[in-house]
Amino acid sequence: MKTATGFATLCLAAIAQFVSASPADLPKVSVPTFRKDTIAISKLGAVADGLTLNTAAINKAIDQCTKAGGGVVLVPRGLWLTGPVTLKSNVNLHLAKGALLQFTNRREVYPLINTTWEGEEAIRNQAPISGVGLENIAITGEGILDGAGEAWRMVKKGKLTSDQWKKLVASGGVLNDKQDTWYPTAQSLKGASEPVKAGQPMTYYEGIKDFLRPNMLSLTRCKRILLEGVTFQNSPAWCLHPLLCEDITLRRVTAKNPWYAQNGDGLDLESCRNGLVDDCTFDVGDDGICIKSGRDEQGRKRGVPTENITVRNSRVYHAHGGFVIGSEMSGGVKNLYVSNCTFMGTDVGLRFKTARGRGGVVENIFVDGIDMTDIAGEAILFDMYYAAKDPVPQQGESNELPVIQPQPLSEATPQFRSFQIRNVTCKGAETAILIRGLPEMAVKDILIENAVLQSRKGLVCIEAENIRLKNVSLLTTNKTVMQVQNSRDITLDTIHFTDKADLLMHIAGERSGNIRLLNTDTTHAKKTVETDASAPANALTMKK
Template structure:
């Protein structure tokens, strides 16, 4: 399969260090990422009265940043110690540097924060300003070997189903309130009230920011937001216990995120590790993420607002990174209405994530996701799907709770429009997965199938193998799916131009492949031992046996 790469002639210098890509995968011809540089002048926060006792709250970090900026920039040093602070605003030309052993605790007093008009989950919103915030800045960094703690437990609600009975009892007895069903805990009555208001955080014309004050506790701050910034770097630091999203570069460019650790509780809702939203030119490498929502996440706005903004996330290298607990290891969507393109991800390890590679969108989003190349991904103990493409994402936890239906929904065609999402030209190579519910799930829409997806050289152990619904021009080559013997290895529904080449599977499988749906066409099975299964093919009603052609070994 050949992909269009007209962009390669115009985007400048070759981005080096991509030897891990397969020999026949296109090499990235991306712009060089511009990195910040700083004056050597260093100001210690101790000079501004900070005390390292963890109890004395001060504005010393902010004072030092402001003073450094006025002097032309430089390094603001946070020495070893336990420092209590309110929220911080970055300034251009300043590197906030945490020494080894520095522990910065953000205040748990919500009055220390203030509401602003911003963007969150891809729409205009009102939220508490991020704990580390910057807008319209250039040449900024947060570096070092210290730790930021966001006191997120004072902001986040918690579902009872996410905790053990002992943990739930301890949480409720510690304060806060529960909802009427007694199945969700909230840190305050204002937080609970906000949860009952549909689209509570959306910016609504005719209102002022002050109108949102009564539910301020519900409008949790992100830990770090850098909005419309250029040449930014995050390096070496640990960010933990975030109230909401952890690291959120927004409409920014020339981004370097290196050797960063993000730690949030597994039950922490909306605690994504990193959300690159409508950003351009960057690298994420050498990081470790263990969070309560998505790990590495690519976004570009939601629905009409995202399409109107029209700014894709593009030209990124993501490599040499580990993700533990997360809803998804590497994720694109679901707020991807501005599109995503030219993203190269390789040398990734996912351990215990709900889903490994996760591509999600929904009707109404619109947007085009294309030219995505993924290579060398190793996964273990994936709870749901190792690889999933889902254009019918229903905004729910990826792993059903006990009693919830796991049956796929019935999808009826709708007219094409600007809100129809598209995923195409995606190349995935050299994958291993030791344990998952489903190895590969592809689900497009009747009016807009998934298109032009390659998955090559994979060994995957899962209960189910391939589920392919509403897709076109899909190629699996040299893919091993070790599944339960009682289930079909591959299910193809209403899909066409499907090539399955060199498929290996558990000997004695009850059924190799089932093909259903009156729009199923041109399914090719090649270089595959069909005799190792008890039954090779099964067809649904209205599906001709000529739909499948088998090339002998």
């Protein structure tokens, strides 16, 4: 046993690595301002009958506004059908209360362009609303933008009821060979049948055009962006995608997609800096609030991290993850502050994911004040072995991973380090905390403090280093509360758990060591520790 002095030294050393920080330390986000001059789209020939395609009138209003020095382009109350809208500098596109900007489901009006897809350069259809290289832009008001996503997206049979599936199939479209996925057109199915190739002649992409779904709002290399009050819904793919942008503000924005929408993310901030997401609502088909920075070699070559972002006072309903980093994070992520958010019914709560090949460093992530209910998977997840599939298996699918063998370190090895997570509650999850690193690169320097987590499984910690849990309640129904495998320098301080648990901790793996259980009443467990033959006999030290 170590001496009391030795324990104190170890604890102080661990605490020193978790220095508190505040969003006040970040640069102030610059918010755009606009002239009051207003152009209503109806004055330029737009008709709110749901039949007239108003693309030309809307884009003409935006052009006139920017050429006049900027101002407001007003979308009045009514149903306005349009093709792709292109934003311009110094323009605030304002949707009045009761305005519905309905993007057409005619895929042919969206031209193929050079853009990106999931963090890599790609040919895709032009986004319903987009801007490149702009400054001082906004979309505001109380109206709704609808991306006509049903014209683009595939649907898995397992995500619908029997009646919903029959109705969808009867509406048209085609099924794959397994008859378990519906596609809106044969061209869409053709594109899904094999990976899309890069660097091909345009005729190749024209042959699979319907498959190349656009993101709904695409902003690239823009500065001073404001999205406020509006609702974005029914996107073909990702809903909101700022890329390489600076000074981004989202206030009281709602993003809605069907829960079964493939790639139907809410917000994806990619290689962006200086941002605020405040009082927003997400109810989508993939990740809710997601931070990215490019994929694999292209992301590392770009080398632009997402940094200096504050997310606060926001809600996520259905989503694969409530607040998410990755898996395309090859340019790095740093200096993020997340506070006072609620996740209700998401597959995962706090979801940090990456994979071999990504590279990149995610660090200095601060989370404080998260409340969760009905989480289907993990309340808190660090996963460096992301398998690019739904976080909760569909019926008949397995979520088990193959045996992970170590690989040499390289620029393609990702890193998760320096996270602080405080004041978290979760009522209902499959697993409270899952930390899963790689044999060659552990998840490092994680502090989780003041948490009450009700779940089936408690802590599962694999390939991790310098992990500290302090004042954490793991209220589990599983027979084993905590599992530690090939992890070292683990401090478990003031752990509370369900009375009469069969086993408090199971330790496995020859690389496990320096695991400390402090200030914890172990008498409520039938057995305190069980150690596999592969683990060192002295891997655990306890002190009250």
